[in-house]
Amino acid sequence: MAAAELITDNFAVVRNGQAVTPVDTNVTDSTGLNLAFLNGSGGSLERNYIQQGFGLRTNQDRDRYEFAIRLQNNVGKHSLKYGFEYNNNRYRIDTRATGPTRDFGAAGGAFNGFRTTNNFAVCRVDGSTIVCPQGPSANPTIFADRVNLLIGAGKLPGITNAVVGSVTLANIQNPFLLLNSVRVRDFRLNTQGDSVVSNVESGYVQDGYKITRNLQINLGLRWDFQQAKSLDTTYIKLNQFIPNTQPRLGIIWDFTGTGKGKVFANYARLLETPLPLDVNVRAGGNSVQTDFNINADRLNAPNGSTALVDFGNLGGDATPVDPGLKPQTVDEYTAGVEYEVFRNLTFGVRGIYRAQDNVIEDGSFDDGGTYFLFNPGRNYPGSTEEQACNRPDVGCFGHARRYYRALEFTATKRFSNNWQFISSYVYSSLIGNYEGLFRNDNGQSDPNITSLFDLVSLLKNTYGRLPNDRPHQFKFDGSYRWPFKLTTSASFRAQSGIPFDALIPHPVYGNNEGFGVPRGTAINPITGSNRTPVTYNLDLGAHYSIPVSEGKELRLQLDWFNATNTQRAIRQDTTQRINSGVTGVPAVDNPFFGQGAIYQFPSAVRLGVKFKF
Secondary structure (H helix, E strand, C coil): CCCCCEEEEEEEEEECCEECCCECCCCECCCCCECCEEECCCCEEEEEEEEECCCEEEEEEEEEEEEEEEEEEEECCEEEEEEEEEEEEEEEEEEEECCCEECCCCCCCCEECCEEEEEEEEEEEECCEEEECCCCCCCCCHHHHHHHHHHHCCCCCCCCEEEECCCCCCCCCCEEEEEEEEEEEEEEEECCCCCEEEEEEEEEEEEEEEEECCEEEEEEEEEEEEEEEECCEEEEEECCCCCCEEEEEEEEECCCCCCCEEEEEEEEEEECCCCCHHHHHHHCCCCCEEEEEEEECCCCCCCCCCEEEEEEECCCCCCCECCCCCCCEEEEEEEEEEEEEECCEEEEEEEEEEEECCCCEEECCCCCCCCEEECCCCCCCCCHHHHHHCCCCCCCCCCCCEEEEEEEEEEEEEEECCEEEEEEEEEEEEEECCCCCCECCCCECCCCCCCCCCCHHHCCCCCEECCCCCCEEEEEEEEEECCCCEEEEEEEEEECCCECCCEEEECCCEEEEEECCCCCCCCCCCCCCCECCCEEEEEEEEEEEEEEECCEEEEEEEEEECCCCCCCEEEECCECEECCCCCCCCCEECCCCCCEEEECCCCEEEEEEEEEC
């Protein structure tokens, strides 16, 4: 199967333990799509069924070379530290899809390996009638009309008509799948040897100034200069002195004078370094990336099928860089107090405020025709943002924002009298329109070039509670050593669920790219809540050591994970509608919207023997 292309069905039907195969037909609709179907009466509906193939195969090699000089001098009450660091990061990758060479008549020529996704609309069989969901306002009966075409061609014996009606997971006793589109993608990455490189030159200086025995101030400055290259062409230069300056300030005061308490406050600006090499590969152009996309006319896109829609090569050219591009930075403020209330028992509280300053992302004025790298929201003269703001057909992109605010309460018992524990409770919020280098929404791992700011049409409803927003988190870790040398331990975690979203597709970009309602405010139609359930987990452990000889021991160990066997959904299906693959072909409702998608692992026990020597 190494030579087979990956074929995925967005929906499938399982009957008697086996997936039912769709029926291909020679009946076409007005767009030229061959109307394949699957009568799944008596079966159950499933999502994302892989028929065959392995998808992408890749060879990768990463190297990092470092050099550093770090020095320290103590002068009176000052502890001076300063140094220089250099690192060189190299990336080699050759990635392509499995599968044969096939010519679909696309402008880019034959596809050399590809991935195919069959997108189905979900209807249901009700006696001799097939009930299909309503289509878009411009053509609400489109799915029922397609089924009636099949009935008229004699492809559905026993079925007399198709109508528009309610189709939900609760009323689909007999699913019926109707082909809606076939997306074919030929994606390749090839750096053509050791040609993608990022260099970072860093310098820092800091001073720990002990004003009095109980009061210390820490001051520091750091700079990180970066250059990104692709095929020996310097692609990005972040060498400006002021934007790369990262101040650090901290103060610590022992208000007890005995080491039993402290008040502290810190500020730091943090800079992303090195710029991920994925940016060089994906945005550097020079034919490092090719990404040909079409919609084909037949189920599974077999030999002889042709392109109905040709999207061309998405990303083969170098992405222009805003001439005033600034490095990605975050500002962090913390302040708190700790005090040893009783011997070996310390309580503490601290506040945290973390705000995104600059962000590096890619965007587009013309909704995906051409792209650029910029700092969203940075409206300085000549910037990409200023150009966007001055165009009525585009408008301002707005700032990339991410705000984390938290209060953390801690209690720590140092090991004494055979027991110890560490515990904390955090009350926090995480809001904004920028999650970070990874997007949970669509599972995209393309740091600094995600699809978040790519299209003006997808900027709506992106501000709100981010995917990792958990207002309440509690942690406890403790252990006790018994007189007979048995050590037992417990680890407990409890946390709020994450916000629920209603994700909608984009015709070209695919699923989970847009928000049907403002981020984090959707209501789960199954649970009636706007969050996943509160989850908790208790792990227990024990180990017993048997001395064998001096410095050697045999350890018997037991770990009991999820001792309460709690199995709640930690993620739910937030895909409200499934991508159609092309403008003019409607997206389809997802019957699994709101269902649990990922659950906690069930209870498990691990026994082990370790020999220490």
